Amino acid sequence: MKKIYLFILFLIINFGGLALGSWFMGDAITGAWYSNLNKAPWTPPGWVFGATWTLIMICFSAYLSYLFTIRNSKFVISVYAIAVVLNISWNYLFFNQQLPNLAFINIILLTLVIIYFFITFGDDRLSRLKYLLLPYIIWLCIATSLNGYVVFNN
Numbered sequence: 001m002k003k004i005y006l007f008i009l010f011l012i013i014n015f016g017g018l019a020l021g022s023w024f025m026g027d028a029i030t031g032a033w034y035s036n037l038n039k040a041p042w043t044p045p046g047w048v049f050g051a052t053w054t055l056i057m058i059c060f061s062a063y064l065s066y067l068f069t070i071r072n073s074k075f076v077i078s079v080y081a082i083a084v085v086l087n088i089s090w091n092y093l094f095f096n097q098q099l100p101n102l103a104f105i106n107i108i109l110l111t112l113v114i115i116y117f118f119i120t121f122g123d124d125r126l127s128r129l130k131y132l133l134l135p136y137i138i139w140l141c142i143a144t145s146l147n148g149y150v151v152f153n154n
Helices: 002-025 046-070 074-096 100-120 129-153
Strands: none
Touching (some): 046 129, 100 129
16 A cells, blocks of 8 residues: 555656656747757657656656665655756756756766666565666666757757
8 A cells, every 4th residue: 555655656746847847848849949959860759758758757656666665765765856856957957048068967867866776776676676767767868869969969
């Protein structure tokens, strides 16, 4: 029962973070700055971002509900809080402030934090559940390459 409550809590926090990040974006996707960027040829259509983040946050919330059942400590909460802040702040840095260089550093750090979850908290009790993080890790690698392309080609 505790896992269900935690799953719902993490869904609320994670999707709330996505909503806040989206709010920081505003109408930047249709704005002149983003439209005029030289973007990577492998940039997916807009709908892919929403579908992907939905899957990622469901998987991440499920993983976190088990992690926090097994290892609920201030340290784990801190690592999770860092991940949430990095995830939200990327939208702010990239779209709102139009600082792709800082956003690039931000997304690299976020990728490292999620990989840290995968490696550090993937012990015996979470050995299979850690694979719920793979969609997040894969997407962050793609998103990092998209951000890097903007940094190095504009």
